[in-house]
Amino acid sequence: MECDLPDWASIVRTHGPMAFDAAWRLLGHAADTEDVVQEALLEAFQLHGRQPVRNWGGLLRHLATRRAIDRLRARRATCSLADKALASEPAAPESEQPEPVAVMHELAERLRLAVADLPDREASVFALHYFAEVTNSDIAQTLGITVEATGVALHKARKKLMQSLGLQDSAPRSSKP
Amino acid sequence: MNTDQFSPGVSDNMLDRVIHDIQARPAPPDIKDRVLAAALAYGPRQRAQVPRILRRSWLLLGSAAVATSAACVLAFLLFPSASAGWTDVTAAVNAQKWIRATTTYLQGGQGRMWYSPQRQVWAFQTPDVLTFCDGREQAKYEYRKGSREITKMPLGEENGNRVLPVNDLLQGKAVLGPWLFGSEKIVAQQRREVSEGGRKWIEFQMVLARGATNQATLRVDPTTRLPVYLRCVSPTDPARHFQWTFDYPAEGPADIYALGVPAQTRIDDHMPSGEAARALQGIAAGRARIGDFRLMVAREGPFGSAGSIVWRKGDRWRVDDYSTYMRLPPMTKPADGQSWSDWFAQRFKRCRHAPWLVCDGKTVYHNAEIYQGVRWEREQSMAPQDMFSGQRLGNLPGAEGAEIGSLVYPDLTPWRSGRFEFDPHPPDAPGCVLIKQSAELSVTRPNVGHNWYYLDPTKGYAVVRIELFELPPQVPADPRTAAGCTSFRMEDFQLTPQGFWYPRTIHETNRSTEPAASSSGATGTALPGGHMMTGTAYYDFDFTAALPDSLFVVDHAGDAKK
Numbered sequence: 202m203e204c205d206l207p208d209w210a211s212i213v214r215t216h217g218p219m220a221f222d223a224a225w226r227l228l229g230h231a232a233d234t235e236d237v238v239q240e241a242l243l244e245a246f247q248l249h250g251r252q253p254v255r256n257w258g259g260l261l262r263h264l265a266t267r268r269a270i271d272r273l274r275a276r277r278a279t280c281s282l283a284d285k286a287l288a289s290e291p292a293a294p295e296s297e298q299p300e301p302v303a304v305m306h307e308l309a310e311r312l313r314l315a316v317a318d319l320p321d322r323e324a325s326v327f328a329l330h331y332f333a334e335v336t337n338s339d340i341a342q343t344l345g346i347t348v349e350a351t352g353v354a355l356h357k358a359r360k361k362l363m364q365s366l367g368l369q370d371s372a373p374r375s376s377k378p
Numbered sequence: 379m380n381t382d383q384f385s386p387g388v389s390d391n392m393l394d395r396v397i398h399d400i401q402a403r404p405a406p407p408d409i410k411d412r413v414l415a416a417a418l419a420y421g422p423r424q425r426a427q428v429p430r431i432l433r434r435s436w437l438l439l440g441s442a443a444v445a446t447s448a449a450c451v452l453a454f455l456l457f458p459s460a461s462a463g464w465t466d467v468t469a470a471v472n473a474q475k476w477i478r479a480t481t482t483y484l485q486g487g488q489g490r491m492w493y494s495p496q497r498q499v500w501a502f503q504t505p506d507v508l509t510f511c512d513g514r515e516q517a518k519y520e521y522r523k524g525s526r527e528i529t530k531m532p533l534g535e536e537n538g539n540r541v542l543p544v545n546d547l548l549q550g551k552a553v554l555g556p557w558l559f560g561s562e563k564i565v566a567q568q569r570r571e572v573s574e575g576g577r578k579w580i581e582f583q584m585v586l587a588r589g590a591t592n593q594a595t596l597r598v599d600p601t602t603r604l605p606v607y608l609r610c611v612s613p614t615d616p617a618r619h620f621q622w623t624f625d626y627p628a629e630g631p632a633d634i635y636a637l638g639v640p641a642q643t644r645i646d647d648h649m650p651s652g653e654a655a656r657a658l659q660g661i662a663a664g665r666a667r668i669g670d671f672r673l674m675v676a677r678e679g680p681f682g683s684a685g686s687i688v689w690r691k692g693d694r695w696r697v698d699d700y701s702t703y704m705r706l707p708p709m710t711k712p713a714d715g716q717s718w719s720d721w722f723a724q725r726f727k728r729c730r731h732a733p734w735l736v737c738d739g740k741t742v743y744h745n746a747e748i749y750q751g752v753r754w755e756r757e758q759s760m761a762p763q764d765m766f767s768g769q770r771l772g773n774l775p776g777a778e779g780a781e782i783g784s785l786v787y788p789d790l791t792p793w794r795s796g797r798f799e800f801d802p803h804p805p806d807a808p809g810c811v812l813i814k815q816s817a818e819l820s821v822t823r824p825n826v827g828h829n830w831y832y833l834d835p836t837k838g839y840a841v842v843r844i845e846l847f848e849l850p851p852q853v854p855a856d857p858r859t860a861a862g863c864t865s866f867r868m869e870d871f872q873l874t875p876q877g878f879w880y881p882r883t884i885h886e887t888n889r890s891t892e893p894a895a896s897s898s899g900a901t902g903t904a905l906p907g908g909h910m911m912t913g914t915a916y917y918d919f920d921f922t923a924a925l926p927d928s929l930f931v932v933d934h935a936g937d938a939k940k
Contacts, residue, residue: 210418217414225405232465235409242417308396331397359393368392 209249216258217242220265223333227269229313237272241265259343262333263325270324273317308366315365319358326351327358402876404670407692408739411927463569464582470603471495476630479608479622491622492630501631503638510634517649519634520794528634531648532658534791571600579606586610648792653835654800657811658790660839665768665787667838667878672923674722675780678709679886679913685726686734686780689923693739694930695765697780699748700729711870711883711916718882718918736932737762743932754932782917786840786868786880790815790831807832810842816855819848828855834871837879842868862890874921886913 220241225234241264245257254260316324325344329335337355341348471477472495479491487505498513510519516533568583580600586592593613597606605624612618631637650658673688685700712721732748735757742757742764765781768789792798796817804812815829825848832843847860857863868881888911 213414213417217417218410221410221413222405225410226400226403229400229403231406231409234405235413238413239416242413246417305396305399308392309400312393312396312400332400363393366393366396 209246212245212249212257212261213242216261219258219333220261223262223328224265224269226332227266227313227316227328228272229310233272234269237268238265241268256339256342259329259335259339262329262335263343266325266328266333270317270321270328273313311366312362315362316358318365319361322346323354323358323361326354327362330355402667402669404692407927466603467582467598467605471605474604474626476627477605477624478627478630479624481620481622483620494630497630499630501634501637508634508637508639510631510637512633519645521634521637521639521643525643527644527646528639529648529794530645531792531794532650532655534789534793648798650792650798650800653802653811654813657800657813657833657835657839660835661787661790661833661841662768664838664840664878665766665783667874667876668766668783669874669876669878669921670925672920672925673780673782674719674726674918674920675782675915676709676722676725677913677915679911683709683725683729685722685729687726688780689925689929690765691925691927691930693737693762695735695737695762696733696929697735699732699734700726701732702729709914709916718916719920722916722918735760736930737765738930738932782880782884785866785884788831788841804832807843809836810834811839814855818851824851825849826851826855828857828860830857837871837873838877840868840871840879840881841866842871842881862888864888872919874919876921880917880919882917884915884917886915887911 217238221234221238224237224241225231228234228237241261244264245261248254248260316327319327322344326340329340329343330337335343337351338348341351344351346354475494475496477493479493481489483489483504488503490503492499492501500511500513502509506523508521511517511533512519513533517530518533519528519530521528570581570583572579572581578600580598582596582598584594584596586594592610594608594610596608598604599606604626607621607623609621610619635641635643649655668690670691671689673690674685675688676685677683683702687698687700689696709725712718733745733752734748735745736743736754739762742760742762743754744757745752746755747753766783768784768787790813792815796815799814799816801812801814804810810832813831813833815831816826819825819827827848828846830845831841833839834842844866845857845863846865847857847863849855849860853859857865865887867885867887868883869885870882871879872882873879890910
């Protein structure tokens, strides 16, 4: 049954760029982002004309982040960029700790892979909140959960990610040798 | 994000910082445009042709996509395709523990390069020089044959990209590029399949932006997707060529001693530490934060008035020139409340306009008929990344001061033959830190050139003042006693939403003890026994300006897109 729908072109123009950005932030890889966003847009196009959608922006971003998370999980199985040795190195005191751009890049990649390791709901909530910049109420509506559950999932995700990245303040710091 | 707003060591802030860093990196605009354009073209045909696997409720997409992705990956591994692309080669190379490339020089002797993506090591051996770059330490070790010591210095931005070519990796480009070619860019490439020796091979034919032997062929084994050799040839002299042959050992050099340096050789450590290291990193971070923009520049100096408009969108950029031979009214900055954009527009109305430089992301072109028309030619002396490399103190060829990023955030990484000093409390600049660089000058030997950079830690270590001068050796360095000195003063700093500090005004002063040459046409102020010339430049960034892709397109038929 065809519904009264917004124009497909306006959906793509209005919401497509943010969906692309969300996938790019999650994947950080041009070719993967292109694949994932194409799949997401095609999927949305299938829905367009089949069922009413209240929030196209939320839907597109959800589709893009879901597929991006799946791609991250698949990537992890074949080629991991995470350097486990770094995670166990003792951190230097703040006064002697430079912040090289390369370290930030590596942390970004490790964060991406750590997001892929989260349970589905926490991964989706985290990705939608931070990489797709969706509000908690829109996330709740998109995923069919309560706003409170969204907040809890986000909190849990942050805790686990900090642990994965070795950012937990759990041990005394010592100087680098 | 301003680094001064961040308190290192707090877990939550670090996570947020990493998130912010990811958010701040722009998506590749050409790919985004392509994907969205393809989606706009969807019609009933696409709706009918989608495989059944996709026709599920969107709430169940997650599990279905995982299964599909896993199946595709397995098929890829079990049944390698002959149609390997750059992405496949990148993935294959990145999965290796070590990559080694070997060549034999025409004049004799072997050259060898090592690269470990996981260990973040890049090493280079020639008969005379050994180099070991350690990405984890952010350090470069260098040893020259016969020397008594190894020099240890910061990695620097170019070598940092060699050991972790993150930007290339993130954009899906060949990870081999920075490792093999350093900062050189691949301008064009084609892929083909060849048969030789009863086997099929894949070859990527590349053109590099610069260099005499800039025609490169990379042969790849379609089964392993790993490079076999790289052959570089001169387009004009086929006898001028070299070849690197690849293999993939399980082990590689752990340090520079493993490359053959005598075990007792001591290390001369030039690594800045503490705030000096933070300053260098802050500078690099500041320049990386600039983002996409339209920049207007108006300059007034001893040779008249000029200006530029600079557009930047990711890897692409463009510089248009606005010059006049008329003597314009003295330049005074806009009054409080006056729009800077309007001020620039009024000033540029009195100037001649000409497109000057265009970079399409791969190649830089200059207008060979500037002020007569438009005819684009490849710029031989510039590569696309030069605009934001931190070199040249703000001066693009033919567009002085346009490259403000490298003026306010120059690459001050120490180098081997130069001297580096750090003063955390310069007495003549309270609140600033001072980096002093010096080196013997080849042109005016035995004089020593001194470059002093005053940085403001509260502005992300942006440069607020520069003194450039030279003195005879053994004379204490002081710009006030030098026969000549070029000074820059940055004023009226603005903070952009991206956390990038930039000055609206830069004053330049050139003082010399020699009289100004009357034929130069320059105006200046006579001093006792010398002269002084001054200049001022105003800058205005607009990070919301439209940046249509047509700005960065060069029509090889001869007309630039306007």
